[in-house]
Amino acid sequence: AQSVTQLGSHVSVSEGALVLLRCNYSSSVPPYLFWYVQYPNQGLQLLLKYTTGATLVKGINGFEAEFKKSETSFHLTKPSAHMSDAAEYFCAVRAADGYSTLTFGKGTMLLVSP
Amino acid sequence: GAVVSQHPSRVICKSGTSVKIECRSLDFQATTMFWYRQFPKQSLMLMATSNEGSKATYEQGVEKDKFLINHASLTLSTLTVTSAHPEDSSFYICSALSNRQGSSQAFFGQGTRLTVV
Numbered sequence: 001a002q003s004v005t006q007l008g009s010h011v012s013v014s015e016g017a018l019v020l021l022r023c024n025y026s027s028s029v030p031p032y033l034f035w036y037v038q039y040p041n042q043g044l045q046l047l048l049k050y051t052t053g054a055t056l057v058k059g060i061n062g063f064e065a066e067f068k069k070s071e072t073s074f075h076l077t078k079p080s081a082h083m084s085d086a087a088e089y090f091c092a093v094r095a096a097d098g099y100s101t102l103t104f105g106k107g108t109m110l111l112v113s114p
Numbered sequence: 115g116a117v118v119s120q121h122p123s124r125v126i127c128k129s130g131t132s133v134k135i136e137c138r139s140l141d142f143q144a145t146t147m148f149w150y151r152q153f154p155k156q157s158l159m160l161m162a163t164s165n166e167g168s169k170a171t172y173e174q175g176v177e178k179d180k181f182l183i184n185h186a187s188l189t190l191s192t193l194t195v196t197s198a199h200p201e202d203s204s205f206y207i208c209s210a211l212s213n214r215q216g217s218s219q220a221f222f223g224q225g226t227r228l229t230v231v
Contacts, residue, residue, distance in 0.1 A: 043150070043163060046158070104222050
């Protein structure tokens with residue numbers, strides 16, 4: 001069984017400020033971890049993913065996330081927020097067995113103010 | 115919270131037959147729903163965007179005649195895999211957009227595991 005918890009349904013930052021979106025997971029087997037972004041009225045886009053190897057993963061649009069096994073976390077960060085980053089962000093986990101399905105968190109809405 | 119129900123959760127069908135997957139928003143109206151496909155060891159692929167009362171918008175490379183999408187009401191979208199083949203075996207997920215107070219929020223179905231034998 002696996003689950004994902006995203007802390008905070010809404011996160012507000014000022015333009016230029018650090019973005020930190022939290023994601024904790026539980027999985028009985030080694031996980032693959034994903035962050036997706038959804039802009040208004042659009043489908044999901046993959047931001048980044050962790051499968052194996054380096055635990056610090058860089059994605060598109062300046063986002064990165066670090067897999068911390070000891071903390072069962074995969075928090076998403078960006079050093080400086082842009083107005084265009086305002087969107088909903090989803091963390092997802094699946095078991096690294098090639099068969100299991102994705103389990104999503106409930107999403108975090110990122111609001112960016114001028 | 116808002117709930118999206120996807121049915122069936124698992125289905126096995128014979129090659130050449132058609133399978134219908136339903137996606138229902140249980141406590142909100144969804145003018146827009148999305149259908150995704152998950153390939154083994156990979157992330158999701160957006161197949162199409164389904165808008166109530168109009169034709170679905172398919173992503174490049176997705177066969178419209180094979181993956182029929184109908185969004186006949188504000189709470190129901192269906193994906194029909196026609197003339198299924200083993201390579202269509204996959205995990206299909208729907209997502210529905212809830213528009214409340216001027217902002218949209220996405221909710222996901224539980225997914226459907228399709229196995230074509």
